[in-house]
Amino acid sequence: MSSHRLLFSGLWTIGRTRWISRLHEGKHGCGRAFFSSGKPKVCIVGGGPAGFYTAQHLIKACQDAEVDIYERLPVPFGLVRFGVAPDHPEVKNVINTFTQTAKQSGCSFYGNVNVGKDVSIQELQQAYHAVVLSYGAEGxxxxxxxxxxxxxxxxxxxxxxxxxxxxxxxxxxxxxxxxxxxxxxxxxxxxxxxxxxxxxxxxxxxxxxxxxxxxxxxxxxxxxxxxxxxxxxxxxxxxxxxxxxxxxxxxxxxxxxxxxxxxxxxxxxxxxxxxxxxxxxxxxxxxxxxxxxxxxxxxxxxxxxxxxxxxxxxxxxxxxxxxxxxxxxxxxxxxxxxxxxxxxxxxxxxxxxxxxxxxxxxxYKSLPIDPSVPFDSRKAIVPNNMGRVQQAAGLYCSGWLKTGPTGVIATTMNNSFDTARSLMEDMDSGMLDVSAAKPGSQNISGLLEKRGVIPVIFSDWEKIDSVEISRGEATGKPREKLLSVEEMLQVTRQ
Structure with a gap:
């Protein structure tokens, strides 16, 4: 097991206890019950701009939808955090919009979850009505x-x-x-x-x-x-x-x-x-x-x-x-x-x-995430039609994985909204069946617990955010980022 999964036994015990207590209360990090049935449950893989814009549009268009965002790192926002130049702080203001989305009652963020390794695409498809791949281009x-x-x-x-x-x-x-x-x-x-x-x-x-x-x-x-x-x-x-x-x-x-x-x-x-x-x-x-x-x-x-x-x-x-x-x-x-x-x-x-x-x-170029997901290695994208993954019902994609690494954040916003609209159209037409209840994060949390993975929820990220801003203030900077997954996880478990 990698070092950042088990920092030391004390942190593990605290994190595990907090996660299980939320599960038993039927609540996630925003305090919303997730044992409901008959609601569309959508999972988004990737917590960057494409993921958050897709979530934003889905929640606005379908107010009873439950949207869970899974992100490999403990921190959200993808290239807005790690790609935008440090001397372009105005471009990062979009984080305020993403934060509002994350705090919606219909949205949950689960960082520190490596989809394709900690949990498979097939397992997500069994737990959710729809899975949207928005994990960008890390190659x-x-x-x-x-x-x-x-x-x-x-x-x-x-x-x-x-x-x-x-x-x-x-x-x-x-x-x-x-x-x-x-x-x-x-x-x-x-x-x-x-x-x-x-x-x-x-x-x-x-x-x-x-x-x-x-x-x-x-x-x-x-x-x-x-x-x-x-x-x-x-x-x-x-x-x-x-x-x-x-x-x-x-x-x-x-x-x-x-x-x-x-x-x-x-x-x-x-x-x-x-x-x-x-x-x-x-x-x-x-x-x-x-x-x-x-x-x-x-x-x-x-x-x-x-x-x-x-x-x-x-x-x-x-x-x-x-x-x-x-x-x-x-x-x-x-x-x-x-x-x-x-x-x-x-x-x-x-x-x-x-x-x-x-x-x-x-x-940049996108990489395949799972053998079950179609992937065009020449174009380095998931083959799709308006965000609908070809020959894979209930599977969608948005962002650079959908189009290739082109455009600016506004381009990603529009293409993510288009994917969300495709998903909504499929629900309305019956092409995407949401009539049967799905367990959503309840099921995935159980799998992650068995595998020794403790997700980082949005309130945990806010602890990291607070520490970074505090460290930055000491030297006259907007923030001083934590530079390792271990350091990030240690803050979340305090």
Whole structure:
């Protein structure tokens, strides 16, 4: 049994007693009786944005529904907690909405439950009328080039998880003693990482970035970050907000290649408005002479960031000892076609860039959870029709597992609402039979107890939340996150 399941015998006994007493009282963490019959019982696997948005819509649309959210970690909110950049606190305000959902009488949160390991999908299907898979995309897309396993090469998911406090990324301890970092990919996550690497530490000290990451960034020698993309500026995947933040980042200056923007002025007027505004900002940054005040700011800057377009990774180059990244070989591309559909084609040229840190930000991917669940390994999604899992009655999916890792939180909200609507339509049409009583969490809690798993309910999470906020206040931060599952569980059992 893993160490975080049994911290020590005292905590185990306390947690077990509390859980069983709730079961005997017929209550869960919100104080609602769960021995009712004839109510639709829905289980959601994954406590991130997709899970909570799906729950929110179901509870609003069907007030007698009982919705249980199961989450692998003891803490809720998924990528809102572990993916959103520390210096974007406004994006995390959605947690307030999720908290309201969790406190609805029809909703229960059960953290510290690893579906697929602690309990199977089949067992959930037996206990609930419907199961919604919303566990996101925790896998990494690999580059598939020699040297990507060298020290100094990281996936964006792991690097972001490191500075955001994801427990299984805390062993990363990246070496930031090099001068140049290369980030492969030009989406918002790539720009988030570039911004964190180059931000003044005084700015980061006021965020919820983890203390180990803050200490590492304080000692960082990185002065130059290249953000590399295989296509051109007209196909860049980030949004204008992120580029504007880079342009205005204190103590930095942009370093663009003017030739990359050749011919772009002629086509910018015909682009859709969001793409047009983004392209105009990049053109201004790359080609226009800045005003006196901006030029003075750039002259004083000690750090540099740059987009590098028309480049694809070929190989990570090792140091003489062949044990660390010392550079990257990039293929030089040209574009065939135009606009969003333009394709990068190899020219046969390559260029080498010296760097000691390489971060691959080419996308997350979902992983299969259970052999019984259909999974498209090529697209890395569960095959579905509007959230209905194909050839699996009563099984649904939402979020990135449904669509692939695209869009922002608002995109996830809309696609999760769509899944909830599909489920409601199936109940209304009789395609999903909710007439027979189902045991729901009553049954699952018994299985978990036998297997030595103590779920973390929402009031337990609020204890963790309170401790983190209190620790943060001591140093002027919004919170200081607990960094291990063991630490989180210890707080919940007090």
């Amino acid at each position: 990494n897309r690999t580059m598939g080039v020699p040297g990507e396993d060298l020290a100094g090469v990281y996936s964006a998911k792991d690097f972001v998880g490191w500075y955001n406090g994801l427990p299984n990324c805390q062993q990363l301890r990246p070496d930031l003693s090099c001068e140049t970092a290369v980030i492969l990919g030009q989406g918002n996550v790539a720009l988030d990482i570039a911004r964190i690497l180059l931000s003044p530490v005084d700015v980061l000290k006021k965020t919820d970035i983890t203390q180990p990451a803050l200490e590492a960034l304080t000692k960082s020698q990185i002065r130059r970050v290249l953000i590399v993309g295989r296509r051109g500026p007209a196909q860049i995947a980030c949004t204008i907000k992120e580029v504007r933040e880079m342009v205005n980042l204190p103590d930095t200056r942009p370093e663009m290649v003017a030739a990359d923007f050749q011919g772009l002025r002629e086509v910018v007027k015909d682009l859709p408005r969001p793409r047009k505004r983004l392209t105009e900002l990049m053109l201004k940054t790359a080609l226009e002479t800045p005003g006196e005040k901006e030029q003075e700011r750039r002259n004083k800057a000690s750090r540099v960031w740059a987009f590098r377009f028309f480049r694809s990774p070929v190989e990570i180059l090792a140091n003489p000892d062949n044990n660390r990244a010392a550079g990257i070989r990039l293929a030089v591309n040209k574009l065939e076609g135009s606009g969003e559909g333009a394709q990068a084609v190899l020219t046969g040229e390559v260029e080498d860039v010296a760097c000691g840190l390489v971060i691959s930000s080419i996308g």
